[in-house]
Amino acid sequence: MSDPAAVFSDAFPGGDIDLGNRLVNAEPDAFAEWVLAGDPIRRSERNRAWLLLSYKAATEGFLEPRFSSDRTRAFKRQIERRGDAFERTYSLLAGWMVFRDPPTHTRLREPVRRAFTPKVMERLRTSVEDTVEELLAPLSAGDRIDFKSAFANPLPALVIADLLGVPREERVRFQVWSDRLAEIVFSVETDDADEAGVVAATEEFVSFFTELMDHRRRHPGEDLISKVVNSGLDELDELEVVGACTLLLFAGHETTTNLLASSVRTLFDHPDAVTQIRSGEVEATFADELMRVAGPAKAMVRKVSEAHERGGHRFSVGDTVFLVMLVANRDPATFADPTRLDVARAHNPQLGFGWGSHLCLGANLARLEATIALGRLYRRFPSMTPDGPLPAWRGNPLGRSIREMPVVL
Numbered sequence: 001m002s003d004p005a006a007v008f009s010d011a012f013p014g015g016d017i018d019l020g021n022r023l024v025n026a027e028p029d030a031f032a033e034w035v036l037a038g039d040p041i042r043r044s045e046r047n048r049a050w051l052l053l054s055y056k057a058a059t060e061g062f063l064e065p066r067f068s069s070d071r072t073r074a075f076k077r078q079i080e081r082r083g084d085a086f087e088r089t090y091s092l093l094a095g096w097m098v099f100r101d102p103p104t105h106t107r108l109r110e111p112v113r114r115a116f117t118p119k120v121m122e123r124l125r126t127s128v129e130d131t132v133e134e135l136l137a138p139l140s141a142g143d144r145i146d147f148k149s150a151f152a153n154p155l156p157a158l159v160i161a162d163l164l165g166v167p168r169e170e171r172v173r174f175q176v177w178s179d180r181l182a183e184i185v186f187s188v189e190t191d192d193a194d195e196a197g198v199v200a201a202t203e204e205f206v207s208f209f210t211e212l213m214d215h216r217r218r219h220p221g222e223d224l225i226s227k228v229v230n231s232g233l234d235e236l237d238e239l240e241v242v243g244a245c246t247l248l249l250f251a252g253h254e255t256t257t258n259l260l261a262s263s264v265r266t267l268f269d270h271p272d273a274v275t276q277i278r279s280g281e282v283e284a285t286f287a288d289e290l291m292r293v294a295g296p297a298k299a300m301v302r303k304v305s306e307a308h309e310r311g312g313h314r315f316s317v318g319d320t321v322f323l324v325m326l327v328a329n330r331d332p333a334t335f336a337d338p339t340r341l342d343v344a345r346a347h348n349p350q351l352g353f354g355w356g357s358h359l360c361l362g363a364n365l366a367r368l369e370a371t372i373a374l375g376r377l378y379r380r381f382p383s384m385t386p387d388g389p390l391p392a393w394r395g396n397p398l399g400r401s402i403r404e405m406p407v408v409l
């Protein structure tokens with residue numbers, strides 16, 4: 001980029017930043033450098049939100065008790081508008097810990113956190129290894145595929161099915177549902193629903209997981225549902241367990257798909273990093289560095305629940321706040337040489353999995369998937385090239401991803 005200051009000043013007249021502007025995702029390093037030269041806490045009228053940009057401002061935001069994650073009031077307003085048929089969908093989403101504050105958040109999170117036992121994690125390693133091999137097996141050098149749809153999309157859905165103990169023969173149905181679930185959440189958030197479809201999908205989830213829970217109560221295994229139903233039901237009711245299962249599926253599928261696809265796209269510009277990954281010498285560090293530079297979660301949303309001053313600004317109750325990880329992860333005050341992709345970076349407190357009480361419960365699983373999948377992919381296909389020009393980054397205020405990643409293996 002020739003003159004970032006001129007380019008960004010033109011893109012954001014009056015300094016009013018729009019995180020959804022395509023340039024932010026296309027040039028995150030230059031954007032971070034430009035924006036961090038100014039106030040680390042800013043008002044964006046375009047996004048109708050406060051932006052917490054520096055590492056310090058964003059981490060303080062993640063730990064701030066006067067910021068709320070609670071969406072239940074917004075859900076209730078929607079039930080009033082849309083009618084009782086939606087009640088169950090919203091009850092399901094009200095069981096999602098990510099949309100709650102303490103003490104409910106803690107009550108919903110604890111049994112699920114506890115269920116990620118060392119034994120469950122060990123089983124997941126085997127599941128990831130087997131699933132990666134299963135997906136790589138039919139592929140040969142020279143094949144042209146869309147890496148995203150052929151590999152990055154199915155891998156996490158299949159691994160989460162294993163995590164939850166969903167039988168293999170149910171996996172296809174399960175994957176279809178995973179896509180439907182994204183529609184439900186999207187429609188609830190945007191108010192743009194195929195109402196009958198959303199209600200029907202909710203019922204299908206509830207009956208599928210209720211049956212699975214009954215089965216696991218009678219035949220416990222080393223899966224997460226078995227752990228939760230056999231130890232957590234004192235704390236969670238049945239719909240909350242179904243809520244937890246659907247949240248794991250939602251939170252762990254598209255995010256991991258996007259991390260894998262975005263990593264492959266990013267690494268095409270860094271052949272030396274690919275050589276290091278292939279050698280196996282950076283297994284302990286490369287996934288976090290890819291999260292830092294190619295992580296799919298760009299900003300997290302909070303609402304101000306108590307008025308206060310922050311960095312010389314007045315935050316009022318109900319204001320929206322974006323904790324901007326894309327910028328914080330490139331803050332030179334925390335990351336030495338932040339524009340350098342260093343897959344051996346030892347000190348890497350990147351924020352791509354969040355921070356504080358809502359810190360991603362699947363972070364270790366996502367790291368495991370990226371480490372195993374990319375290590376094996378690059379060893380198996382050392383000459384992989386992009387099939388055509390590298391895909392454009394999609395503009396979105398809260399995420400950074402690509403639609404597809406065509407490659408020649």
Ligand code: HEM
Nearest residue numbers: 097098251252255256259297352353354358360361362366
């Ligand atoms: C690359 C993949 C992933 C990314 C980028 C990611 C990112 C995140 C982020 C940023 C949060 C914090 C939300 C907040 O502060 O409001 C979060 C929470 C969460 N994630 Fe992940 N995640 C990934 C994979 C997974 C996986 C594989 C699972 C489980 C199978 C998972 C389950 C969860 C859950 C349950 C929460 C809610 C935690 C809470 O609210 O206490 N995530 N994730």
